[in-house]
Amino acid sequence: MRYFIEFAYNGANYHGWQLQPNAPTVQQTLTEAISTLLRQPIELIGAGRTDAGVHAKQMFAHFDWDHPLDKPTLIQKMNSFLPPDIVVYQFHEVAADAHARFDATDRTYEYHLHLFKDAFVHPLSYYHHRALDVELMNQAAQILFEYEDFECFSKTHTDVFTFNCTIYKAEWTFINGNQLVFTVCANRFLRNMVRAIVGTLINVGLHKITLDDFRAIIESKDRGQAGFSVPGKGLFLTKVGYPYL
Secondary structure, X not given: OEEEEEEEEOHHHOOOOOOOOOOOOHHHHHHHHHHXXXXXXXXXXXXXXXXXXXXXXXXXXXXEOOOOOOHHHHHHHHHHHXXXXXXXEEEEEEOOOOOOOOOOOEEEEEEEEEOOOOOOOHHHOEEOXXXXXXXXXXXXXXXXXXXXXXXXXOOOXXXXXXXXXXXXXXXXXXXXXXXXXXXXXXXXXXXXXXXXXXXXXXXXXXXXXXXXXHHHHHHHOOHHHOOOXXXXXXXXEEEEEOOOO
């Protein structure tokens, strides 16, 4: 029997999702917890990987287990066993060939930044003290829909077969006056892609580059032409879509 585990985490204390030999990761912590409680080694396959310091409000991973699960009891035990910065929401029984990564039809990220110093949001938001032209940043964000190849926003030396992504949504919105959120949804994302897009859009908002420059950066396919990568602490994976969930 195959199950999807639905969970969330604050990534501040972890070197991302994926297992690493000498650093704490979310995958390692979650795997150790469920393997201990089910008293059998469990392999978790995640919907994707987040980088160090990045958070997830909704994340999925699949695993195989030979017996029906007592879901409410296991959820309670998992949340008691796990550290405070990881929470399990649900277990979903799925088809035997369901795959948390390959079956995902879309993923949504949010990037949070604040424009005035705030002692309470700073651990989960990037403080940018300079004024930004948000209207122009939204105009630049619409340009993303004109393209599919986003190599310019990808971390270099990654082993991917294609840099093509289909972006469904890209928009800046204000919340609570001084907080800005960039929401982007696509069928897939490249490594570091959202953080590089946000850094480049900030350069648009600072009037360092024009809309034509933004187009030229995308067409260059050169990471060196794009903007800086914003800190991971403001980035959240907020939704992973599946046709059967």
